[in-house]
Amino acid sequence: MALFKPKALECQLQNVKGFEKPKVKLEQYVTSPHIAAHMLHTIQSTFDDLEGKFVADLGCGCGVLTIGAALLGAAQCVAFDIDPDALEMFTLNVNEFDICNIDTVLCDVRFIPVSWKKTFDTVIMNPPFGTKHQQGIDLQFLHVALNLAGKSVYSLHKTSTRKYVMQKAESWGAKPKVLAELRYDLPATYKFHRKHSVDIDVDLIRFNLE
Amino acid sequence: MVFRCAVHNMKLLTHNMLTSKCMKGVTVGYPLGIVAKDIKVSETEFNSEFVSRIIPKLDWNALWKAADSIGHSGDLPQQLMEDYENNEEFLKKVHHVLLEVEIINGELVCPESGRKFPISQGIPNMLLNEDEL
Numbered sequence: 001m002a003l004f005k006p007k008a009l010e011c012q013l014q015n016v017k018g019f020e021k022p023k024v025k026l027e028q029y030v031t032s033p034h035i036a037a038h039m040l041h042t043i044q045s046t047f048d049d050l051e052g053k054f055v056a057d058l059g060c061g062c063g064v065l066t067i068g069a070a071l072l073g074a075a076q077c078v079a080f081d082i083d084p085d086a087l088e089m090f091t092l093n094v095n096e097f098d099i100c101n102i103d104t105v106l107c108d109v110r111f112i113p114v115s116w117k118k119t120f121d122t123v124i125m126n127p128p129f130g131t132k133h134q135q136g137i138d139l140q141f142l143h144v145a146l147n148l149a150g151k152s153v154y155s156l157h158k159t160s161t162r163k164y165v166m167q168k169a170e171s172w173g174a175k176p177k178v179l180a181e182l183r184y185d186l187p188a189t190y191k192f193h194r195k196h197s198v199d200i201d202v203d204l205i206r207f208n209l210e
Numbered sequence: 211m212v213f214r215c216a217v218h219n220m221k222l223l224t225h226n227m228l229t230s231k232c233m234k235g236v237t238v239g240y241p242l243g244i245v246a247k248d249i250k251v252s253e254t255e256f257n258s259e260f261v262s263r264i265i266p267k268l269d270w271n272a273l274w275k276a277a278d279s280i281g282h283s284g285d286l287p288q289q290l291m292e293d294y295e296n297n298e299e300f301l302k303k304v305h306h307v308l309l310e311v312e313i314i315n316g317e318l319v320c321p322e323s324g325r326k327f328p329i330s331q332g333i334p335n336m337l338l339n340e341d342e343l
Contacts, residue, residue: 052257052259076223105333105334108337111232113231113232114227115227115231115269
């Protein structure tokens with residue numbers, strides 16, 4: 001399968017619609033097509049962790065990462081999210097693409113209803129950063145992801161918490177490596193953001209489990 | 211080639227991994243029973259390497275029983291056969307049951323508590339109430 005170039009993938013992912021009414025409590029904001037495309041392209045081209053693989057997306061939202069993974073040749077994807085409205089948009093989005101190898105499960109990722117261990121080859125996620133009323137949720141997601149993945153986990157974390165995230169991951173048996181530092185342009189999605197947008201520094205981290 | 215499918219639904223692959231063990235008072239919560247109101251059988255691309263790799267992760271007995279309970283076990287053997295990696299005919303049967311038989315609407319049922327988890331428009335709702343955690 002020919003690998004999409006990042007620009008072509010980004011173009012495709014621009015067709016993925018975002019949240020209609022983002023929920024503050026769930027820290028819902030869309031992973032931009034630009035970030036998603038670069039993240040997924042790196043995962044496939046450098047580590048060969050998507051094509052033919054069994055992939056999970058934790059906190060999938062409207063599906064940009066799952067759909068991108070499927071476009072890059074993932075064999076099967078399962079996407080998990082707690083918000084039925086997000087999954088409704090996810091379904092609409094998936095139906096716009098020629099994809100049938102995606103399942104979705106409505107659940108709280110922290111209490112993931114999965115009995116298999118090391119079920120998936122690869123887990124991808126853009127977890128809530130845990131900045132509002134749910135401190136530590138990013139690490140709860142990471143812990144779940146590390147239990148579900150057989151080979152590797154790719155996740156976005158605030159650069160300011162890098163040391164702590166790396167330490168925790170190592171204590172859970174993973175070998176973390178920062179692949180890229182990104183500037184995440186959080187649009188002023190929520191009313192209480194006074195500025196038009198807020199830039200935060202975010203790391204793309206690969207957690208190796210092999 | 212890829213076949214177009216109008217909606218994505220719950221595959222038996224997904225059913226095979228789901229559990230209700232996170233519920234208070236439930237120890238195993240596996241396998242979940244299936245009450246299928248609408249089932250769709252589709253045709254998807256066969257990937258023998260992927261199917262071979264998934265088989266060791268499956269609970270074979272749960273897969274067979276799930277397929278049988280909704281009338282779609284076909285001629286899938288009740289016991290997992292040896293040397294399946296090189297048996298394309300067998301792998302195709304597994305592919306069909308795992309990935310082509312889909313539940314659109316129905317329920318998953320916890321084997322211990324009887325709690326029902328609705329499947330609606332292909333999405334199983336595994337959300338628990340606060341008092342169930």
